[in-house]
Amino acid sequence: MILVYTNKFALPLAPMKTSDSKYCKCLYFTANALARKIEKLAMESWSKVDLSPSHAYLLMLVIEEPGTQPTSLSEHLQLQPSTITRLLEKLESKKLLVRTYEGKLTNVYPTPKGKDLLPKLKECLNEFYSRYSEILGKEESAKLVQNMGRIADKLEV
Numbered sequence: 001m002i003l004v005y006t007n008k009f010a011l012p013l014a015p016m017k018t019s020d021s022k023y024c025k026c027l028y029f030t031a032n033a034l035a036r037k038i039e040k041l042a043m044e045s046w047s048k049v050d051l052s053p054s055h056a057y058l059l060m061l062v063i064e065e066p067g068t069q070p071t072s073l074s075e076h077l078q079l080q081p082s083t084i085t086r087l088l089e090k091l092e093s094k095k096l097l098v099r100t101y102e103g104k105l106t107n108v109y110p111t112p113k114g115k116d117l118l119p120k121l122k123e124c125l126n127e128f129y130s131r132y133s134e135i136l137g138k139e140e141s142a143k144l145v146q147n148m149g150r151i152a153d154k155l156e157v
Contacts, residue, residue: 021033041128041132058084058088
């Protein structure tokens, strides 16, 4: 809560809604405002496994497709290869996955410790979905995700 101090007392001031901002018609501003709010919800949901959402999604991909290559992870997660490398390094340091090398190919495998996390990862995923669906409604949530994917495809740069 934000407080506005007058010469006599403090008055609570509600945070400005994104839709009331001076930049509410700007795609850059509104997309980033939404991303920050979604990130907060996601971080809260994934905190139970002590992983960021990006780490958790990467680990789930590796568990579901053992031996996958970083290029595939980059494509599925829509992240730069250098970002994938940093995520892999962090998960390796936590002993949740290992990388093997065959010539020029790198393959990524979950460790037993990583595999054991899968039920908790799915719980976090379900909690995240439930939280935003409860706020937005299931139908609106599904439409939003579908539209955002379609729009992201159009904006390939």
